[in-house]
Amino acid sequence: MTNLVFQKSNYFHQLKVFLLTFLATIIPFSLLVIGFKLKTKLPADYLTRDPSAIMSVPFYLGFFSNIGILFWCSCASICLFSYALLRKDIRAKEYSSFFLFSGLLTSLLLIDDFFLIHESVFPDYLHINESIVYASYIALGLLFFIKFKTILKKTELMILLFSLIFFGLSIICDKIFPSIPIAVEDTFKLVGITTWFTYFTRICLKRVNKLLSLSVLDKQSLSR
Numbered sequence: 127m128t129n130l131v132f133q134k135s136n137y138f139h140q141l142k143v144f145l146l147t148f149l150a151t152i153i154p155f156s157l158l159v160i161g162f163k164l165k166t167k168l169p170a171d172y173l174t175r176d177p178s179a180i181m182s183v184p185f186y187l188g189f190f191s192n193i194g195i196l197f198w199c200s201c202a203s204i205c206l207f208s209y210a211l212l213r214k215d216i217r218a219k220e221y222s223s224f225f226l227f228s229g230l231l232t233s234l235l236l237i238d239d240f241f242l243i244h245e246s247v248f249p250d251y252l253h254i255n256e257s258i259v260y261a262s263y264i265a266l267g268l269l270f271f272i273k274f275k276t277i278l279k280k281t282e283l284m285i286l287l288f289s290l291i292f293f294g295l296s297i298i299c300d301k302i303f304p305s306i307p308i309a310v311e312d313t314f315k316l317v318g319i320t321t322w323f324t325y326f327t328r329i330c331l332k333r334v335n336k337l338l339s340l341s342v343l344d345k346q347s348l349s350r
Contacts, residue, residue, distance in 0.1 A: 202233040223274075
């Protein structure tokens with residue numbers, strides 16, 4: 127009887143999670159589609175279909191750009207998941223804040239890159255100079271280094287610095303030497319993204335492994 131009650135409660139909980147997920151997906155999705163349709167008079171499938179299918183172009187269009195987006199997304203997810211694991215551990219409080227900031231910063235860069243925020247949205251639609259966006263990112267970067275300088279000194283900082291160098295090279299190609307092929311600029315950016323991913327993923331793995339090791343030791347000490 128107790129087992130049956132538990133199963134019903136568990137099923138009800140799963141149903142609640144599904145309904146919340148369904149509503150969190152369908153409500154903003156529907157509002158965006160309706161707003162887009164009313165504002166632009168364009169077909170709703172402009173928001174729902176894959177760009178290559180809409181434009182009838184080869185599937186590999188923007189292949190390396192999409193790879194970069196996947197690395198951004200993976201890095202943000204890993205950092206935020208590591209934060210969720212470590213946030214309740216007093217011994218890892220400093221690192222949990224580090225992972226939260228890193229995950230949010232990476233998410234911001236992901237959204238910018240995916241939706242062309244600084245390249246198109248700000249200058250073309252909001253009439254905000256692209257330089258302001260770059261200045262904002264520099265300010266966030268300085269805040270990151272100042273706030274977490276103690277942790278950064280303990281990490282493989284050179285990997286992160288290489289990432290920033292390649293991002294810088296990409297910006298230099300874009301703003302100072304526009305005659306350089308765009309493929310070169312995008313290659314620099316992709317290397318910057320993959321190096322960024324490598325740096326943060328390695329830290330997350332080390333800290334999570336340490337947490338698991340400490341948990342095992344705690345259990346062993348309690349069982350004695």
